[in-house]
Amino acid sequence: VTFELTRDYLDRFAEAIQRRDAEFIVSSLHGVDSADISNLLYEFSTDECKYVFEILPPEVNAEILNDLDEDVRQRFLENFSSEEVAAFIHFLDSDDAADILYQMQPKRREEIISHLTDEEKAGNIQDLLRYEEDSAGGLMAKELIKANANWTVRQCIEEIRKQAEKVEKFYSVYVVDGRDRLLGRVSLKKIIISDDKAKVSDLYDEQVVTVETHMKDEEVARIMQKYDLEAVPVVNAKGKLLGRITIDDVVDVITETAEEERQMMAGVSDDVEEDDSIWAIAKARLPWLIIGMIGGILGANFVGLFEKEIIVIPAVAFFIPLITATGGNVGIQSSSIVVQTLASSNIFLDSMLTRLTKGFLVAVVNGSILSLMVFGAIIVINKDQSLAVTVSAALFSVVLLASFMGTVTPLILNRFGVNPALASGPFITTANDLLGLAVYFSVAHLMYNL
Amino acid sequence: VTFELTRDYLDRFAEAIQRRDAEFIVSSLHGVDSADISNLLYEFSTDECKYVFEILPPEVNAEILNDLDEDVRQRFLENFSSEEVAAFIHFLDSDDAADILYQMQPKRREEIISHLTDEEKAGNIQDLLRYEEDSAGGLMAKELIKANANWTVRQCIEEIRKQAEKVEKFYSVYVVDGRDRLLGRVSLKKIIISDDKAKVSDLYDEQVVTVETHMKDEEVARIMQKYDLEAVPVVNAKGKLLGRITIDDVVDVITETAEEERQMMAGVSDDVEEDDSIWAIAKARLPWLIIGMIGGILGANFVGLFEKEIIVIPAVAFFIPLITATGGNVGIQSSSIVVQTLASSNIFLDSMLTRLTKGFLVAVVNGSILSLMVFGAIIVINKDQSLAVTVSAALFSVVLLASFMGTVTPLILNRFGVNPALASGPFITTANDLLGLAVYFSVAHLMYNL
Numbered sequence: 001v002t003f004e005l006t007r008d009y010l011d012r013f014a015e016a017i018q019r020r021d022a023e024f025i026v027s028s029l030h031g032v033d034s035a036d037i038s039n040l041l042y043e044f045s046t047d048e049c050k051y052v053f054e055i056l057p058p059e060v061n062a063e064i065l066n067d068l069d070e071d072v073r074q075r076f077l078e079n080f081s082s083e084e085v086a087a088f089i090h091f092l093d094s095d096d097a098a099d100i101l102y103q104m105q106p107k108r109r110e111e112i113i114s115h116l117t118d119e120e121k122a123g124n125i126q127d128l129l130r131y132e133e134d135s136a137g138g139l140m141a142k143e144l145i146k147a148n149a150n151w152t153v154r155q156c157i158e159e160i161r162k163q164a165e166k167v168e169k170f171y172s173v174y175v176v177d178g179r180d181r182l183l184g185r186v187s188l189k190k191i192i193i194s195d196d197k198a199k200v201s202d203l204y205d206e207q208v209v210t211v212e213t214h215m216k217d218e219e220v221a222r223i224m225q226k227y228d229l230e231a232v233p234v235v236n237a238k239g240k241l242l243g244r245i246t247i248d249d250v251v252d253v254i255t256e257t258a259e260e261e262r263q264m265m266a267g268v269s270d271d272v273e274e275d276d277s278i279w280a281i282a283k284a285r286l287p288w289l290i291i292g293m294i295g296g297i298l299g300a301n302f303v304g305l306f307e308k309e310i311i312v313i314p315a316v317a318f319f320i321p322l323i324t325a326t327g328g329n330v331g332i333q334s335s336s337i338v339v340q341t342l343a344s345s346n347i348f349l350d351s352m353l354t355r356l357t358k359g360f361l362v363a364v365v366n367g368s369i370l371s372l373m374v375f376g377a378i379i380v381i382n383k384d385q386s387l388a389v390t391v392s393a394a395l396f397s398v399v400l401l402a403s404f405m406g407t408v409t410p411l412i413l414n415r416f417g418v419n420p421a422l423a424s425g426p427f428i429t430t431a432n433d434l435l436g437l438a439v440y441f442s443v444a445h446l447m448y449n450l
Numbered sequence: 451v452t453f454e455l456t457r458d459y460l461d462r463f464a465e466a467i468q469r470r471d472a473e474f475i476v477s478s479l480h481g482v483d484s485a486d487i488s489n490l491l492y493e494f495s496t497d498e499c500k501y502v503f504e505i506l507p508p509e510v511n512a513e514i515l516n517d518l519d520e521d522v523r524q525r526f527l528e529n530f531s532s533e534e535v536a537a538f539i540h541f542l543d544s545d546d547a548a549d550i551l552y553q554m555q556p557k558r559r560e561e562i563i564s565h566l567t568d569e570e571k572a573g574n575i576q577d578l579l580r581y582e583e584d585s586a587g588g589l590m591a592k593e594l595i596k597a598n599a600n601w602t603v604r605q606c607i608e609e610i611r612k613q614a615e616k617v618e619k620f621y622s623v624y625v626v627d628g629r630d631r632l633l634g635r636v637s638l639k640k641i642i643i644s645d646d647k648a649k650v651s652d653l654y655d656e657q658v659v660t661v662e663t664h665m666k667d668e669e670v671a672r673i674m675q676k677y678d679l680e681a682v683p684v685v686n687a688k689g690k691l692l693g694r695i696t697i698d699d700v701v702d703v704i705t706e707t708a709e710e711e712r713q714m715m716a717g718v719s720d721d722v723e724e725d726d727s728i729w730a731i732a733k734a735r736l737p738w739l740i741i742g743m744i745g746g747i748l749g750a751n752f753v754g755l756f757e758k759e760i761i762v763i764p765a766v767a768f769f770i771p772l773i774t775a776t777g778g779n780v781g782i783q784s785s786s787i788v789v790q791t792l793a794s795s796n797i798f799l800d801s802m803l804t805r806l807t808k809g810f811l812v813a814v815v816n817g818s819i820l821s822l823m824v825f826g827a828i829i830v831i832n833k834d835q836s837l838a839v840t841v842s843a844a845l846f847s848v849v850l851l852a853s854f855m856g857t858v859t860p861l862i863l864n865r866f867g868v869n870p871a872l873a874s875g876p877f878i879t880t881a882n883d884l885l886g887l888a889v890y891f892s893v894a895h896l897m898y899n900l
Contacts, residue, residue, distance in 0.1 A: 188639070255708075317767035
């Protein structure tokens with residue numbers, strides 16, 4: 001039943017565009033989901049896509065736009081006049097329309113809104129644009145079905161019939177009082193199985209989870225996931241029903257958050273994809289590489305202070321990579337578990353002290369095991385007891401210190417409102433490299449000069 | 451409206467358990483979502499939780515169990531007889547029941563199923579247990595509302611009324627033929643606004659996205675996300691309707707996949723959380739640390755081959771951390787973008803050659819910039835031209851090589867069916883450390899001996 005994009009079809013489609021074969025394009029795309037069409041269009045140039053847009057119905061174009069990657073969409077829309085963009089946006093839900101307009105210059109935004117023929121929609125979109133894009137207000141749609149508590153089920157159904165065209169998907173009817181304050185919800189299931197004459201006030205469920213407009217999108221995601229919600233109503237501080245957020249938008253938030261975190265861990269500073277330009281990719285990677293390089297130069301100058309020791313016992317230099325690598329690994333392991341806990345919904349987090357103690361004990365266990373193994377390996381391979389003592393003692397201290405740094409850094413970042421995941425990236429590796437070198441050469445200095 | 455877990459309430463609740471004050475417990479938890487109750491119970495011992503379970507209604511207990519962490523749940527359930535567990539499972543949807551039973555020994559599993567009074571449910575659960583846990587079959591629930599295409603809307607509503615008790619949440623009615631083959635779906639909205647006498651065959655939408663039982667859970671997640679679905683029907687190869695997967699289960703799959711990937715990147719081998727035992731945490735971290743350590747020992751022996759060079763020009767040793775750190779950073783950056791592309795839904799991936807060429811060019815850009823900066827820094831700080839040439843030439847080569855390794859490793863892992871995210875962790879760092887050292891000392895050897 002689903003559309004499968006084959007190389008064959010792609011070739012035929014390309015040919016059809018060349019020959020301006022509108023009939024093939026329209027008929028072969030009939031009934032195909034907009035997500036599939038937008039995937040298909042990624043393979044074509046702007047001009048080719050513009051031609052496809054000319055011959056497809058505007059409501060389909062609107063859905064395709066909605067499914068396109070943000071960057072691609074913005075670039076593509078620059079080829080259309082404000083009036084043309086308004087014609088697409090007319091067919092979108094207010095939240096999807098606002099998402100597109102968020103990315104535009106205020107002047108262009110207002111032009112587009114002024115061309116909207118549906119004044120209610122224009123008002124809704126303008127309302128939404130007032131909220132932060134990454135807040136519940138920025139995530140919600142104004143389209144929803146609400147019923148007054150005094151209505152009967154029949155009146156409810158009448159309202160649904162009236163609204164059905166404007167609200168594409170809904171799972172329940174929100175029940176409000178005369179002042180639009182949210183009282184509860186009735187599921188569609190309940191409406192279907194209830195008598196037409198039943199009063200909404202007797203049917204609705206008061207236990208309804210809500211979010212407030214100012215809430216961060218990640219918090220909304222956490223709540224919807226926790227309570228297994230497919231939609232959540234958005235209210236203001238006075239409990240007035242303003243909109244609703246559906247799970248598909250929240251799934252995107254969850255995916256983006258995970259992606260962002262992964263990029264931070266990988267030391268990529270910007271949102272880049274493999275099909276971006278070489279310069280864009282290089283630029284996104286450079287900042288962390290430079291930070292690492294500066295760390296490396298500082299490290300070199302620090303190690304330089306121990307030039308004498310290295311000349312006398314060059315074997316000390318051999319184990320520099322072991323020390324820095326282990327420090328880096330332990331630091332990332334420790335920070336990542338803290339980041340995970342900070343992101344989870346655990347309410348009563350362990351106190352700072354409990355956490356540090358536990359991290360310390362884990363570090364003692366692993367530090368001891370690793371040190372013993374390295375001690376044995378150096379005795380067997382290098383047959384040098386002082387070296388074995390130096391390296392293993394330094395390794396043990398580095399594991400403890402790196403674990404401490406890895407635990408404390410994300411907590412501090414979090415305290416200052418910075419994304420703690422930043423601490424799982426090259427940041428902690430660079431810091432631990434320097435720290436590791438300091439510990440290692442201090443131990444070596446003590447060992448060989450006493 | 452939502453329950454807020456305060457330290458105050460927690461203290462009162464603890465006191466109530468001590469005093470066996472069933473009334474306070476039952477009344478204060480009345481109407482509270484099971485997700486909140488399970489969060490609350492994490493703060494108490496097994497015996498205390500058992501007492502709470504004794505006084506709460508079994509359907510609430512079932513939901514609490516469903517919301518508990520898998521590990522915690524399994525340990526907790528060991529305190530109940532098979533008959534008692536069956537009494538909880540009776541109130542769960544088949545997929546949630548199967549999730550609990552998947553974790554148990556086959557004998558215990560069969561005992562519990564044999565105690566189920568609802569034979570249809572027992573059969574459904576046994577059906578589900580036949581599928582892989584991480585497949586669409588393992589993810590689906592058997593509970594759904596289906597209607598024959600020949601029915602009227604009224605018959606549909608009758609069926610919903612009949613099934614309403616068993617199927618907690620549903621968004622559409624699946625339409626089947628006489629042999630249970632899926633024909634399409636009708637949304638609840640359409641049922642509500644259609645005339646009672648209308649035929650289902652005239653209402654249903656044929657364009658319905660389906661998944662097959664053998665599909666991997668991550669593939670199901672990708673499809674539901676792509677098409678913004680709140681539920682997807684599961685069919686077998688012949689198109690027979692077997693179950694449906696709802697978005698809440700898929701949100702969990704998405705979160706778990708992201709979590710798993712993050713752990714791989716952080717070099718934590720097992721699913722551990724901050725509140726696990728010290729030994730469990732230490733054990734989960736040890737394997738990658740040991741691999742890193744073995745890499746470090748190999749590296750030390752490799753650097754040992756260049757003992758003479760280090761004695762003559764100790765400054766060469768100073769820059770070891772710079773070389774290994776940059777190699778590690780570049781490797782992770784390159785691998786992470788490949789992993790991201792492999793996980794995304796892009797259909798026509800760039801060819802291997804295009805990809806390597808692009809990665810190579812990005813590496814040339816960043817390698818040049820970094821090398822120039824390091825060259826300048828060494829000239830200014832160390833005032834040693836040969837050293838500057840050695841380090842910057844080695845750095846440039848290391849950036850190219852690490853980028854190549856970072857691009858190729860995940861592609862190779864993916865080809866062999868191994869999760870490519872593994873390549874973004876300590877694996878690639880260790881390999882790049884060794885590679886970087888080899889390049890660095892080869893360049894140094896050439897520079898100072900020619």
